[in-house]
Amino acid sequence: MVTRAESAALTRRALLDAAADLLDLGGPEAVTLREVGARAGVTRGAPYRHFTGKDSLLTAVATESWERIADQVRALRTDPARSASDKLRGALRTLIGVGRDQPHLYQMLFRRHGHRPEDLGEGLDRVRRQLCGPAGDPAADRVRAAARFQDEFLAVVADLVGERNARHYGALLLTSAHGIADMELSGHLGTDALRATPDELVDTLVRMVTDVGGTP
Amino acid sequence: MVTRAESAALTRRALLDAAADLLDLGGPEAVTLREVGARAGVTRGAPYRHFTGKDSLLTAVATESWERIADQVRALRTDPARSASDKLRGALRTLIGVGRDQPHLYQMLFRRHGHRPEDLGEGLDRVRRQLCGPAGDPAADRVRAAARFQDEFLAVVADLVGERNARHYGALLLTSAHGIADMELSGHLGTDALRATPDELVDTLVRMVTDVGGTP
DNA sequence: GGGTCTCAGATGACGTTGTCATCTTGGTTA
C-alpha cells in the first residue's frame, strides 16, 4: 500500500522531472501543464496542487538545478587532489557547462526574481498552502539555492586570492562566467568579431586573477 | 494625399514602437499582437503584413536596439575629448545601462538566434515576401546589427590594447559586461555573497586590461 | 480616363494554453 503523502511526493517529483525534460527539449514554451501532467500520469489541473502555477513549477526546476550545481562545486572544492587555480577553473567550467549542455535550463537559472503582486492570488487554500506548506515561496527558494552556489563559489575564489579579496574577484569572475555562458548559447560568441572560445576566456580570467594576486 | 508605400511604412513604424513600449512595460508576454495592433491603429492580423509573426516583430525591435547601441558606441569612440580607457569604460557602461534601464529589451538582445524549421510556414505569398522583401530574414538582420556593435566595441578596445590583442580582450570584456548586466537585472548581483556594483566591476575590468597591457 | 491589378488591412475562425471553480474519491483520523 501507498500512503497519500508518499503518492503526492511521487507525483510532485514526476511533475518536476517531466517539466525539466520538456524544458530541455523545447524551452519554456514547450513546458505545457497539460503535457507535464500527461507525462507524470495526471491531468492538467493536478500541478496546481503542488505549485501555484506554471511559473512556480519552472522556478522549482531552476531551484533544484542550482542545488545540484552548488553540490558539484562543493565536491570540487573539497577535492584534495586539485590545486586552487584548478578548482577555480573547474567551478567556472561547471557553470558554463550547464549553459552548453542545457541551455534552456540555464536561462531559467537567471530569470527575473520576485512575484508581481497579481501573482499572489487570493484563493483561501492557496494562501494557506503558501503560508504553511513546506515549500514556501518558490522564488525565495531559488534565491536561497543560488546563494548557496555563490557561497561555494566564493570559497573557491578565497582559496586562491585570500578571504579579503574574494568578494570583489568572486563577483567579477562569476559575472564573467555567466556572460561567457550566456553569450555562447545565444550565439553572440564565436562570431567574426568575437572568435574566442569559452575555455580560452576562462583561462585568461584565471590567469589574470592569479597574476594580479592580492591587490584589488 | 498619402501613398500606399508611405502608409505602410508608417504602420510598420507604429507597430515597432508599440511593441517596444509594451515590451518595456511588461516583458515579452505583454507584447500581444492584438494590443500592438490596437496601439498602432490597426487590427490583430495587420502585423502579419509586415512581420512573419510575433517572434519576427520582437526580433526586429531587438535589431533596432542593437543599431542604436552601435551608434552610441561609435559616437563615443570618435569623441576626441575622451581618453582610450574612458571610451572603454563608456562603451561597457552603455551596454550595462540598457540592461538597467530597459531590462526586458535587454533580454531580447541576447535571445537564441535561428529559426526553427517549422517557423518558415508554407503560404505562397509568405515565402515570396521572405525571398523578395527588403527586410530579409529578421534573425539574420539582428545578427548583422549585433555584429556592427561588436565591431565598434572592438575598435574601442583596440585603441587601448592594440590591434593584436583586441580580439582576445574584446571577447573577455564584452562577455564580462553582459554577465554584469544580466546578473544585475536578474537579481543575482548585490546579494550577500556578491555585493559588488556594476561600476566597481567595470572599473576593475578596465584596470586589469590596462595593467596587463599588451601581453595576452 | 477607365479597367485591372496588387497589396495593406479587416474579419471570422480554429486550436492551444494557463487558470479557476467545482466535483469525486480514497487514504486518514477521531
Next chain:
DNA sequence: TAACCAAGATGACAACGTCATCTGAGACCC
C-alpha cells in the same frame, strides 16, 4: 464506522498566435 480532507479529475473560460478569406483603395498599363 463515520466524518474529514486533500489529491486529482473534469468542465469551462478568456486570451493568445496564427491562418484563410474577403474588401477596398492606391498603383499601373493601355
